[in-house]
Amino acid sequence: MKIPDDLKYTDHDEWVRIEGDVLVVGITDYAQDQLGELVHVELPAVGKQVKAGQAACEVESVKAVAEIFAPADGEIVAVNEILEDAAENINGDPYGSWIYKLKVAAVPGGLLDAAAYRAKLA
Amino acid sequence: MSLRQTPFHARHVASGGRMVAFAGFDMPVQYAGLREEHVATRTGAGLFDVSHMGEVRVRGPRAEDALSWLLSNAIRRLDPGQAQYNAMCNERGGVVDDVFVYRLAADDFLVCVNAANRDKDFAWMRAHDQAGADLEDQGDAWAQLAIQGPKAVAIVDRLVPFDAESVPRHHFRVDTFAGIADCIVARTGYTGEDGFEVFLPVGPGIEAVWDEVLRAGTPEGIVPVGLGARDTLRLEVRNALYGHELTDETSPLQAGLGWIVKLGKPGGFLGAEAVAARKATDPEKLVGMVIEGKRIAREGMPVLLDGERVGTVTSGTFGPSVERAVCLAYVRNDLAVAGRRLTIDVRGREATGVVVDGSFLAQ
Numbered sequence: 001m002k003i004p005d006d007l008k009y010t011d012h013d014e015w016v017r018i019e020g021d022v023l024v025v026g027i028t029d030y031a032q033d034q035l036g037e038l039v040h041v042e043l044p045a046v047g048k049q050v051k052a053g054q055a056a057c058e059v060e061s062v063k064a065v066a067e068i069f070a071p072a073d074g075e076i077v078a079v080n081e082i083l084e085d086a087a088e089n090i091n092g093d094p095y096g097s098w099i100y101k102l103k104v105a106a107v108p109g110g111l112l113d114a115a116a117y118r119a120k121l122a
Numbered sequence: 123m124s125l126r127q128t129p130f131h132a133r134h135v136a137s138g139g140r141m142v143a144f145a146g147f148d149m150p151v152q153y154a155g156l157r158e159e160h161v162a163t164r165t166g167a168g169l170f171d172v173s174h175m176g177e178v179r180v181r182g183p184r185a186e187d188a189l190s191w192l193l194s195n196a197i198r199r200l201d202p203g204q205a206q207y208n209a210m211c212n213e214r215g216g217v218v219d220d221v222f223v224y225r226l227a228a229d230d231f232l233v234c235v236n237a238a239n240r241d242k243d244f245a246w247m248r249a250h251d252q253a254g255a256d257l258e259d260q261g262d263a264w265a266q267l268a269i270q271g272p273k274a275v276a277i278v279d280r281l282v283p284f285d286a287e288s289v290p291r292h293h294f295r296v297d298t299f300a301g302i303a304d305c306i307v308a309r310t311g312y313t314g315e316d317g318f319e320v321f322l323p324v325g326p327g328i329e330a331v332w333d334e335v336l337r338a339g340t341p342e343g344i345v346p347v348g349l350g351a352r353d354t355l356r357l358e359v360r361n362a363l364y365g366h367e368l369t370d371e372t373s374p375l376q377a378g379l380g381w382i383v384k385l386g387k388p389g390g391f392l393g394a395e396a397v398a399a400r401k402a403t404d405p406e407k408l409v410g411m412v413i414e415g416k417r418i419a420r421e422g423m424p425v426l427l428d429g430e431r432v433g434t435v436t437s438g439t440f441g442p443s444v445e446r447a448v449c450l451a452y453v454r455n456d457l458a459v460a461g462r463r464l465t466i467d468v469r470g471r472e473a474t475g476v477v478v479d480g481s482f483l484a485q
Contacts, residue, residue, distance in 0.1 A: 036350070037157045039440040039447075040416040042471070058469070060418050062156050062440045063350050065469075084416075 001121065002029045004095055009117035012069045015095060016111055023071055023102045027059060030121055032094045035061040038087040043079040044100055050074060052108065056100060059090065071111060074104035128173035129265045129324060133332040137346050144349055145237035147174040152348040159351040160442040163313055167271035168347035169335050176240030176261040177321070178247060180231040187389075188255035189223065189231055192247055194374060194391055195382045200225045205292045205310050207382050209374040210243065211393030215400045216370040217377070219243050220362060224294060224306060224321075232260070232306065232321070236364045250392055265322045269335060270355075273342035274317035275309075280338045282307055286318070300334040302327075312352065314359030314483065357448065358441045359481045360410050366421060366436045367408055367450055373400045376452070377408045406433060406452040411464065411475030412485060413438075413447035419466045419473060425451050426465040426472075432457055435466060441482055448482045449475065 003009070008016040013031035017024040032038065040060040050056045055067035056076065078101040083089060090097040112120065125148035134141065139150030150171070152159060162168050180189055190197040193208040200206050202225050210218040219239040224232040235243045244259045251257060269278055279286035281300045286307075289295055294308035299320050306321040322328055336344060353363070362368050367377050374383050375397060384391075385398050413419055418440055425433035433453030441448045449466070457464060462477040478485055 036152065037155060037442075040418060042417070060440075062354060062442065063151075065418070065420070087416075 001033070002095065003114050003118050005114045007095065008111035008113060010069065010071050010111060011120070014068060014071065016071050017098070018107055021104055021107070022077065023074070023104055023107070024098045025056070025068065025071065025100055025102060026098045027066075027068065027090060027094055028117075029094045031066070032091050035059065035064055035066055037062055038090050041083040041087045041090070041099060043081070043084065044076045046076055046079060048076045050076065050102065056102070059087065059099070068099060070102060072102065072104045072106070072108040074102040077101050077103045128171055129328050130171045130173065130332045133329060134171065134346070139346070139348060142349070145174055147237065149174060150346070150348040152350045153346045156348070156350040156354065157442045159345055159347040160354050162343065162345045163271045163315060163347055163351065163355055164443050165272065167269060167273040167277055167317070167339050167342050167344040168313070168351070169332070169339070169344055170268040170270065170347050170352055171266075171332070172268050172319070173265040174237040175266050176235040176237055176243065176259070177264045178233040178235060178244055179258040179260045180233060180247075180255050181229060181258070182254075182256040183229055184253035185229050185231055185255040187253035188251045188257075189233070190387070190389060191252055191391055192250060193221070193223065194384065194394075194397075195223075196384050196387055197223065198388070202227050203293055203295070205294055205308050209368075209379055209382055210246065211374065211391070211397060212370060213393055213396060214371075215373045215393050215396030217364070217368040217372055217374055218246050218370065220364055220368055220379075222310060224308060226296065226306075234266075234321075239364060263324055265324050265328055266319060267322065267331065267335065268311060268313075268317065268319045269339070269344070270311045270313040270315045270317035271344075272316060273339070273344070274315065277335070277339040277342055277344060278307070278318045281334065300331045300338075302331060312361055313355040314361065314481065315355075353437075354439050354442055357437055357439055357450070358444050358483050360450065363437060372452075373397050373404055375401060376404050376406065405454060407455055407458045408436070409451055409453050409458045409477045410482060411449050411451060411466075412444075412478055412482065413449065413466070414474045414476065416447070417468045417471065417473040418447040419449035419451070419468060419475060424467045425453050425475070426467055427457065432464065444482045444485065447473075451475070453477075
């Protein structure tokens with residue numbers, strides 16, 4: 001199970017890359033493996049305001065649907081439209097397949113580093 | 123409550139099966155991947171452990187009378203060596219269970235029941251058998267494997283001492299399978315593909331049959347298949363699943379099972395009058411819908427027409443072979459027409475479903 005050291009993680013198995021005041025969010029290798037083959041990503045609308053811990057969007061596999069939670073309060077400023085027709089990219093490359101970018105007022109402090117996330121999964 | 127294990131449990135774990143609780147058993151939901159297992163079954167062959175299914179043995183001079191009363195189909199027309207799909211109905215015309223009946227001899231039947239209904243069915247059969255057959259719950263005495271797919275018959279042929287291809291659909295042979303004597307080797311299945319379901323008497327060494335089948339099917343690329351793909355395979359060909367399309371409240375006619383309901387058979391059957399009466403009163407019937415776009419309808423989602431609730435989804439998934447989202451739903455009778463477009467409320471967002479006739483695979 002890949003857990004890159006240069007990313008942060010949430011308790012809900014999202015990965016987060018911090019780019020200034022923008023959080024780039026996707027789902028972890030563990031999450032995609034648990035869900036199985038993804039067939040649909042319900043991308044959020046650009047401009048949507050989300051609250052920390054609230055569902056920002058959904059990913060759906062053949063067998064299940066999973067909510068992708070916002071790691072902080074903020075505004076969706078970009079979505080990865082490639083996934084609209086290629087949700088399976090997340091299975092093949094979960095850390096290369098970002099789902100949305102969230103502009104935040106403050107970077108949240110409670111994110112896990114790779115070691116902590118690895119420990120959580122163990 | 124501890125989960126029960128089938129005789130092949132250690133094989134599933136060794137094969138990387140992801141185990142989940144299902145009907146009180148610890149069962150594999152997938153191994154390599156649901157889609158891969160699904161496609162392998164449609165194009166080659168898949169091996170399924172369905173030992174969790176229940177079995178009721180019905181024997182004695184009154185066995186035929188008992189089953190003809192308890193079940194909806196033409197039990198008396200079943201010859202030894204034949205299998206038949208049946209509904210077991212209650213007095214309200216609802217479905218206690220959907221079952222497969224194997225006639226072993228004139229006075230000897232095996233009834234295969236859904237795992238989740240095993241205790242309910244046996245109690246029901248005992249309580250409502252007016253004829254006085256000898257009923258025995260043999261759920262622990264039988265393991266069951268399904269070998270399904272276009273290459274399945276060729277694989278089974280290597281494991282039995284007879285010509286597997288010579289067994290007609292819905293017929294069976296009682297013979298040795300992979301070295302285990304007295305197996306029921308039946309040309310039946312749930313996936314919409316050709317193949318066999320094999321009932322094996324539980325005994326020492328039975329777990330090795332799993333390896334034998336995988337070895338025999340290596341040239342055809344047989345793979346173990348979990349419950350996840352079993353569900354997508356059955357849904358693509360619109361086979362009903364108890365607890366979803368069929369319940370104690372739904373009539374078999376609502377569910378489109380008129381072909382197994384013999385309302386006029388001699389002696390009738392338990393629930394027949396209610397089933398007949400409900401033809402005029404049931405407000406909904408089961409339809410299949412193909413979903414436009416990428417959203418997936420799931421069980422329990424409301425079906426709408428112009429904002430008004432007109433039905434409910436009973437099963438839904440993305441069909442790996444159909445390559446579209448498909449679902450089954452109960453909808454208002456007047457809307458159960460091919461081509462009818464309906465809205466499905468997918469967690470607050472709308473998806474359009476189009477009613478279709480027949481298997482989703484044929485669309």
